[in-house]
Amino acid sequence: MIYQFVKTGFAVVSVEQRGHGESGSPSGFLGKEPEDMMEIIDFIDLNYDFANTTHMGLLGFSYGAGIGAILQAIDQRINTVVLYHPLTSLDSLMERIPIQNLIGTTPTVTNLDNIQDAFDIANVNNTKNLLLLQGASDIIILPEVTENFYYHINGNNRSDIAFKLRPGKGHEGNENDINSLKYSIVWFKYFYYDSSINISDLDNEINAITLFNFNYPKSNISEIFIIISSIFLFVGLSLLVIKFKILPFWYKLPIKRISDDSREGKEKYKKMMIFRTISYIGTILITGMIFSAFNRSLLYGYFIFFPVLTIIIMLFIPSELHSNWKAEWRNWIKNDSVPFAYCFSIIIITFHYFLIFYNLSASLTLSFTIPIFSIASLPYFMVGLGSVIMDYLFLREIKGRHALILIFIRPISILIFLGFVPLPPFPILGGVFTHIMFIILTGVIIYYIRHLVLMLSKFYKNSFSLYFLVMVPFIIFYMRVFFRII
Structure with a gap:
């Protein structure tokens, strides 16, 4: 034009x-x-x-x-x-x-x-x-x-x-x-x-009116090659780092207890589940009351403030395997921080490679860049990562069958928040049906994201950093598609 x-x-x-x-x-x-x-x-x-x-x-x-x-x-x-x-x-x-x-x-x-x-x-x-x-x-x-x-x-x-x-x-x-x-x-x-x-x-x-012929190249071949090369870079770095860094370190660690099946351990586990669940629900009640009074916002309240507050609280509720929260995080720093650092570095290198070359290609072809290296992208990272990190900390060292609680507690938390900050269905997005499906499926989606992360963690010997691997592509997608109203 x-x-x-x-x-x-x-x-x-x-x-x-x-x-x-x-x-x-x-x-x-x-x-x-x-x-x-x-x-x-x-x-x-x-x-x-x-x-x-x-x-x-x-x-x-x-x-x-x-x-x-x-x-x-x-x-x-x-x-x-x-x-x-x-x-x-x-x-x-x-x-x-x-x-x-x-x-x-x-x-x-x-x-x-x-x-x-x-x-x-x-x-x-x-x-x-x-x-x-x-x-x-x-x-x-x-x-x-x-x-x-x-x-x-x-x-x-x-x-x-x-x-x-x-x-x-x-x-x-x-x-x-x-x-x-x-x-x-x-x-x-x-x-x-x-x-x-x-x-x-x-x-x-x-x-x-006769329009002028303008055959500017619209090929997306360069973008496809950048995506493919990013995948190859990630796989190659993963193979090298897992073989020569992560596994040698992992094999030197003492055998890690998966659970404590003693009577005392079971009591601790039960208390942990109760405390974390009460804290999860209590935090959303506090969030709802605050945002109903000061800022009636689903995005800032439910997807930013609620996860941040819950993350802080969950850090102080240890599993039954540790005597207190300090012991748990000292153990994490000693045993898990090194695989985390290696895995996180793979993810950061790959995404920096992708973003640098994608934005270069976009600028040369007069297409849209992804302005992720900006303070304006911070809310999108908080929305994209806050919920999964919150649920990771809530479910850490919880037995597999009990992790299903997330499928129920997530919709409950949304309903509680909507009780304070009502959000009517969007007619333009399907109305009541879409509204209900969003509420029901939120917990299911995050539950299966956790399963994907646990599957990948068998290779990377770390799960926390893998949430970044799963969620950052979604953040990049939203930064590419939507204007930054938040």
């Missing part, structure tokens, strides 16, 4: 909003971004002589289009606007995705109710030269919301505002549609240098 506008004669600046890609800080969810964009225009004005910042065009998609709808209303330097399915109504979005209790308060969003969207800011007097492109089959930004915005700015009675409903097009379908691109080009050409265009008949005018 950028190429087409450049070849048509426009200077194009592509902006990466906060919380997206390599930009720092979490998203402001429309609350900060319009002001960011005004600063960017100031920067362009000061540093690029070829750009006419008194007469700028604006094109945006979805969330970015929602920012654009606000920006064009508050900055008179914006002259012409094309918005693809703009996020103009936060209320409409939150009716289908309850972000207020899913995300809650963040460092940049202290109160969602205080954020003004395009319906609050844009009006008949501050909106001009606007084209709205909306997919009729869009389930993310609903067509009726964009149409209501069109009427809100009195577009049906104005010649400089148009609304095109694209039949059969969904969210991505509209963005990738050739005719939608042609509508955009026609609109900008009319307001900048070709007043002979009849914008009241866009369907006919786009027939005169």
Whole structure:
């Protein structure tokens, strides 16, 4: 798209909003971004002589289009606007995705109710030269919301505002549609240098638009080779380190007791199970009460605060094999820390290799990088690793059949938290059925992750570091796909 506008004669600046890609800080969810964009225009004005910042065009998609709808209303330097399915109504979005209790308060969003969207800011007097492109089959930004915005700015009675409903097009379908691109080009050409265009008949005018041939390579072969080579690197390092480092150290260790079957040992085991279970449930009760009062957030409460608090408590509840928590962790440092360090180093080397070369390939092919070497990635690591580390510490040295408790205690913990911070089902994600399945399957998924880790630990003689091996790919995936609202 950028190429087409450049070849048509426009200077194009592509902006990466906060919380997206390599930009720092979490998203402001429309609350900060319009002001960011005004600063960017100031920067362009000061540093690029070829750009006419008194007469700028604006094109945006979805969330970015929602920012654009606000920006064009508050900055008179914006002259012409094309918005693809703009996020103009936060209320409409939150009716289908309850972000207020899913995300809650963040460092940049202290109160969602205080954020003004395009319906609050844009009006008949501050909106001009606007084209709205909306997919009729869009389930993310609903067509009726964009149409209501069109009427809100009195577009049906104005010649400089148009609304095109694209039949059969969904969210991505509209963005990738050739005719939608042609509508955009026609609109900008009319307001900048070709007043002979009849914008009241866009369907006919786009027939005169010929797109420039641009065959930029889109092959993902380099990404596939990087993934394959990362797997080979991991396997090769594992074979070497296991054979020459981990196993020689392991064979020198004294035989480790698996369980204490004495009467006293069984009593200790029973008390351990009771204390850990009570602590697990007690921690979620405390978390629920705190977050119901200060930050009604499932992500910050259940997936960050609850695991961190539980991890701290579980460190002080030893198994029946140790007299106290100090003895247990001294034993871990003496016997298990070395295999952990070796295994963890394999994982770190492999993922650093993957990320360095993947991001290099992405930058060379104008694709999305994975900005994992950033402070903004910290919440994602906490969400991805917090729960599994918490459950690892809860289940450490618990007998196999008793580990099934996780399948039950996990859903119970979610239900308790939802009692304090209600989260209604997401209609956009399947409604009540998906909601129930999420609650039921959380414990099952983590239980089988534990089984996978235990299977791998037979080779690596360590289980703790292997949770990183299992979960870091998911963290990388989410950092690659989703913008950083948390």
